[in-house]
């Protein structure tokens with residue numbers, strides 16, 4: 001291409017080229033004209049080699065750099081290298097060969113380097129494909145309207161190349177072929193016009209397909225176009241049942257006038273609305289007429305259709321005619337009814353429930369209007385008693401006891417059937433030796449049994465869906481007429497995932513066997529629900545759970561077992577398998593005071609279902625432990641109560657612990673008017689609740705004899721005590737001491753015996769305060785109390801007095817005023 005600053009005409013030239021460049025080239029400025037590409041063959045068989053040469057004429061490639069242009073190739077967009085050499089007339093030629101061309105359509109580009117970039121300067125297109133496939137299945141149909149022969153065929157394999165398809169035909173084998181018709185693009189059919197056809201004589205037709213790589217022809221079809229004429233369907237005129245009480249019909253039909261000149265063969269088909277398939281009557285000849293056919297059921301609606309074709313040809317059938325319905329006439333029902341009964345004695349009569357099966361289609365002979373049960377056989381001139389006249393297939397009635405036979409019949413509009421004698425045999429015969437059931441599909445069950453040694457006449461199978469709601473299927477039974485059978489299929493009202501109770505009764509000549517029972521499912525799956533868990537009791541390490549079995553309809557199978565799962569937040573899930581017959585379970589070895597999640601899984605042969613989980617917390621203590629604790633507490637409490645009552649009621653015991661204390665209010669001291677009110681109180685010794693001591697009485701214990709001694713000793717020692725508080729008894733009498741409780745109260749009674757006394761009676765010091773509380777709450781009140789009660793005893797706690805006395809606030813008060821004197825008591 002031109003360098004920068006090229007002349008204006010060149011730019012114009014380039015612009016023109018840009019406008020004219022073939023679509024698909026992306027580069028600008030390519031001068032396609034400056035090279036020509038030649039290929040060995042423009043169409044090749046797929047996978048074969050191709051050669052191409054590109055000739056670049058330098059003088060046409062304006063702006064091309066001086067020197068040898070470098071030619072390269074592009075196979076679509078894939079770069080290829082060719083062999084380059086000088087050509088004649090100053091041309092540059094590159095030869096390319098591709099060993100295998102796999103694509104159906106390929107563009108070969110020839111490129112030249114121009115201003116540093118590759119420019120496409122020439123192109124050639126190469127196609128690869130296969131010869132056309134052989135067309136097949138040619139068939140033709142003559143339209144009797146315009147007498148055009150329409151032919152169809154199946155195309156052969158695609159050759160990936162443009163293909164011409166034509167239908168050729170010839171009147172005679174050797175005659176030259178003419179083109180009958182050409183299909184529209186993409187169609188596999190075309191119509192040969194009447195003028196090219198030869199009717200009533202054979203001609204040959206075939207399809208040719210031609211492409212660049214070859215031609216293929218279909219098999220030749222040799223036909224008389226009339227043989228493939230498509231007839232108009234016949235018309236059904238009328239249908240009659242003839243004569244009454246036979247199973248025949250007469251049907252009349254006609255053909256369209258257009259087909260009237262042909263020899264025809266027709267066929268008739270019919271069926272009832274319930275029948276899935278048609279019954280066909282073939283070989284009906286003629287143009288029109290009647291057909292008689294027998295073997296129809298009585299009182300049955302039939303649908304009829306007819307079609308025809310040319311008799312001589314293997315040609316085409318007409319369409320089926322418009323259908324026509326006909327109901328055959330009725331006849332009284334025939335055959336015997338299957339009956340089954342149960343009896344129950346009731347007040348001298350017998351209650352009978354009789355059930356029967358509607359007659360089969362072949363025996364009903366029309367629409368059954370009802371059934372009649374009578375008590376005796378019908379005889380001329382005598383009408384037996386009718387116990388039932390019903391449209392139902394069961395009837396409850398009573399018969400006189402010992403009436404063992406009833407007669408059952410069905411009637412329709414045409415009459416009544418012969419009677420079926422039903423012998424109401426008792427159910428006391430031998431039962432079956434064995435019974436089992438296996439599913440056969442979702443809606444049927446095979447029931448197998450092992451017969452009893454006695455030969456049976458027939459068997460009755462009864463089944464009921466097991467349900468928590470009472471329900472009874474009165475039609476769920478069937479009679480097995482073959483006494484030697486050992487199996488029967490039941491398929492009436494059998495649903496999957498429902499439990500059925502199946503009973504089989506053998507019928508013997510003179511009795512009905514007692515039934516054998518079996519429960520079965522036609523299909524099982526996981527239960528709809530798992531039972532709901534209830535916590536029955538819980539302890540420290542165990543929890544008792546209970547559940548109610550799931551309703552039988554929701555079990556969806558036989559529960560094989562339950563699995564109880566439990567886990568707390570830290571441990572793995574534990575489980576235990578529980579027999580399906582149980583409805584409670586105790587989980588052992590739980591941790592105390594721990595939260596557990598528990599759920600139950602119910603399993604059938606068809607799967608398992610988990611229930612919702614129950615959260616439970618184990619207790620800290622066991623029931624027994626709690627009971628023990630409780631009992632202990634109760635015992636302790638009771639003991640306490642008893643003790644309290646004892647203290648309240650029993651004076652002696654009370655006295656033992658809380659002796660009665662004279663009321664100081666009644667003391668004679670209370671009447672005393674002291675000369676001078678001066679509290680006897682040591683500073684700092686007042687205690688809360690401590691009654692201020694207002695009186696101190698010093699008594700001589702051994703009043704009668706030693707009083708003077710005492711008197712002698714103390715007056716001198718007690719001047720510090722305010723006189724009015726000290727009352728020195730004069731010679732006191734023993735009586736006075738004995739009646740102490742009734743005596744005027746002493747706050748403190750200090751009784752002392754002089755060690756110097758001639759009697760050597762152990763001189764004891766007794767102290768008491770009526771202000772009980774502080775004294776009792778004192779850590780060591782015993783010395784005083786005991787001293788008091790053991791006053792009469794000569795032995796005293798010697799020497800033990802000193803320290804308690806000094807600690808005692810009261811006595812401290814004493815001591816404040818006469819410490820030295822207290823020491824003087826020590827000899828006691």
Ligand SMILES: *[C@@H]1O[C@H](CO)[C@@H](O)[C@H](O)[C@H]1NC(C)=O
Pocket residue numbers: 001002003004029115116
């Ligand atoms: C030639 O190529 C150069 C860079 O590759 C570009 O700048 C220049 O425009 C080209 N000339 C033409 C005439 O296309």
Ligand SMILES: *[C@@H]1O[C@H](CO)[C@@H](O)[C@H](O)[C@H]1NC(C)=O
Pocket residue numbers: 098100101102103
């Ligand atoms: C054709 O196919 C063969 C093998 O599949 C392959 O090696 C070859 O490169 C292909 N040729 C082209 C032109 O794609």
Ligand SMILES: *[C@@H]1O[C@H](CO)[C@@H](O)[C@H](O)[C@H]1NC(C)=O
Pocket residue numbers: 136137154
């Ligand atoms: C040709 O037609 C027959 C019957 O019409 C059919 O069974 C067969 O499959 C057809 N052949 C092809 C190749 O479709």
Ligand SMILES: *[C@@H]1O[C@H](CO)[C@@H](O)[C@H](O)[C@H]1NC(C)=O
Pocket residue numbers: 273301303323324325
């Ligand atoms: C014939 O009977 C069938 C079934 O009852 C019905 O569907 C159909 O329409 C009837 N045809 C004619 C022609 O009455």
Ligand SMILES: *[C@@H]1O[C@H](CO)[C@@H](O)[C@H](O)[C@H]1NC(C)=O
Pocket residue numbers: 370372386389390
């Ligand atoms: C049975 O009942 C039908 C209709 O209820 C009645 O027409 C018929 O006469 C009855 N048959 C007998 C034998 O009673």
Ligand SMILES: *[C@@H]1O[C@H](CO)[C@@H](O)[C@H](O)[C@H]1NC(C)=O
Pocket residue numbers: 565573601608609610
């Ligand atoms: C029920 O739960 C247990 C424990 O969580 C689990 O292992 C089991 O697979 C579950 N079963 C079903 C049917 O989901």
